[in-house]
Amino acid sequence: MQIETGVSLKPYNTFGLPALAGRLVRITSEADVRRVVDSPDMGRAPKFILGGGSNVILTRDMPELVLKIEVPGLKVLEDGPEAVVIEAGAGERWHDLVAWSLDQGLGGLENMALIPGTVGAAPVQNIGAYGLELKDRFHSLDTVDLTTGRTVTLYPDQCHFGYRDSVFKQGLAGKSVITRVRLTLPKPWQPMLSYLDLERKMAETGNASPDARTIFNWVCEIRRAKLPDPAVIGNVGSFFKNPVVSPEQCKDIIARDPHIVHYPMPDGSFKLAAGWMIDACGWKGKTIGHAGVYEKQALVLVNRGDAVGSEVQTLARAIQESVYGRFGIRLEPEPVIV
Known part of the structure; x- marks a missing residue:
């Protein structure tokens, strides 16, 4: 078990936000967790669990004991x-x-x-x-x-x-x-190809029976075309959940915005495309401070360089208010905001 003090968390969150951990413990096994729990000092300390940092927005330094999960295998x-x-x-x-x-x-x-x-x-x-x-x-x-x-x-x-x-x-x-x-x-393996982007790939390539490796390559190509690489532009992927609404709500929104992208769910509800709504409100490419909305996909917020957590939070709230004002839908963030 490795314990470090005064650790910058900027390299450990994909949005690249600055934050300092007073103490960080690298967890590489179940035994490491038990050592933390059994420690008279660390066992009682408030804790924050950190994985790859791709689903967290850090708005402050971390007085908690940060458990950096690095279990291999x-x-x-x-x-x-x-x-x-x-x-x-x-x-x-x-x-x-x-x-x-x-x-x-x-x-x-x-x-x-x-x-x-x-x-x-x-x-x-x-x-x-x-x-x-x-x-x-x-x-x-x-x-x-x-x-x-x-x-x-x-x-x-x-x-x-x-x-x-x-x-x-x-x-x-x-x-x-x-x-x-x-x-x-x-077993046996069955492809899942009902998603529109994958149907387009089948049509483009003329391959109606792709194997698993081909689907893997297609998904990588699609994601790279739509989403920024966190190593190049700080982000956490999709920032907001696609809201799920009742058939009545969906019908009401369609009456006001006929072009809204929506998908039927097995239980009869409908999933609305949050990115489409954000784009419809004019946010694509906009910036607040050093935090912005990605030009190629409005569902993704990005770090324009030296962004801090409060700027991301301000941008997210402004988008939520804008979408609520037009559609009556309150978007919910996917990442944990700390």
């Missing part, structure tokens, strides 16, 4: 006739897990290629893209209780997965550390 646990179960350490990069699984000849995660962040953060947010969510492949995970130090295994029903939501953003927020995640990849 990628392996196949079970290879059965109907599915393969793989396990990854919480500190592994999510995209690296997707690429590794394909290198093992295992399809099933390719639609979620290039999603930033770590494996341990994936269940917290119930990440998803191009028609697939983490919950669709989730098997189980290990988490260490920050009060007792005990390792507990949680299964799908216990995680309460929702749209960009889970028990780790609700009842277990800040109370446990995810150390390992297991995923089920079904």
Whole structure:
């Protein structure tokens, strides 16, 4: 277990926001978490759990004990006739897990290629893209209780997965550390191609039966064309959730804005495209301070250089008020604002 003091968190959040951690502990195993819990000093200290920093907006320095999750490991646990179960350490990069699984000849995660962040953060947010969510492949995970130090295994029903939501953003927020995640990849592999962008790729290439590697490459191309690389332009990907509304609400909004992009959901509700609404309010390319709205995708807020958390917060609130004023919809941020 490595303990550091006075650590700049700017390299550890993808928006590139300045913040200072009084103390930072690098967690590489379950045993490290237990050492923190058992420490007379650290065990009682308020804690902040940090993965890849791709889903957090830092608006202040961190007096809390920052637990930087760096648990490694990628392996196949079970290879059965109907599915393969793989396990990854919480500190592994999510995209690296997707690429590794394909290198093992295992399809099933390719639609979620290039999603930033770590494996341990994936269940917290119930990440998803191009028609697939983490919950669709989730098997189980290990988490260490920050009060007792005990390792507990949680299964799908216990995680309460929702749209960009889970028990780790609700009842277990800040109370446990995810150390390992297991995923089920079904056999035989079946492609998921119902998303419009993937249908366009099939039409463009003339390939109506792409394999998993091809879909992976397509998703990477689509994401790179739409979203800025955090290593070049600071961002956290999609900043706002796509709001879900009732059929009545959707009908009312369509009556006022016939061109609004919307998608039917299995339960009869409708998902509205937050990026379309933000763009319709004229925000694309606009800037407040050093924080701005990305020119190619209005759903993405970016660091124009030396942005601070308060500027991002001000921009986000202005967008929320603008969208609410026109559509009567209150957008909800995806990242955690600290």
